[in-house]
Amino acid sequence: AQSVAQPEDQVNVAEGNPLTVKCTYSVSGNPYLFWYVQYPNRGLQFLLKYITGDNLVKGSYGFEAEFNKSQTSFHLKKPSALVSDSALYFCAVRDGNSGNTPLVFGKGTRLSVIA
């Protein structure tokens, strides 16, 4: 079974500062990892994914994430936060060895960027 942990319910950061949203995962097979962002009453927007290859993945809107197999982590980062980055962020995982299976989501982390 797969699971995702996002240990922080809320992350506050000043505009212009770097931000990190933490994610750790558990999967029995090959991890496929994703980050999504959700704005109020909206669906999820894809930010980035790790399937294979370089551990540092670059995605939309200047976000990046680093896959760390030994620590089973996939933290989301951005060098300089914008107020418009304020939203709910979800980390998700699926087992890449198991065909077209659904994503399992973390509970989400609310990011608040303060001007």
Added chain:
Amino acid sequence: GAVVSQHPSWVICKSGTSVKIECRSLDFQATTMFWYRQFPKQSLMLMATSNEGSKATYEQGVEKDKFLINHASLTLSTLTVTSAHPEDSSFYICSASKGRGDYGYTFGSGTRLTVV
């Protein structure tokens, strides 16, 4: 590419009535679609996996007779909440994949259901 359209965006219905939510893949064929439910300030909980041309697979604890899922074509899946009650009020989101899933999953914009 990979756009998923979900309608309606919001709906208010009376207790005891049924509501249908549509999820369409606009520019790709989706053999599999997933339906999630999200409570306020909580994560997405998988309700069921919808496979084109076959019965949906429901997660444990989800009433299949209450949440009817139909996936009649490669571009359309519907979720019908039957005999809705206030506790069914929630945000429902569908998701579809173009292929094996390593392409990522595209999500609909969600449907806010309020049962009064």
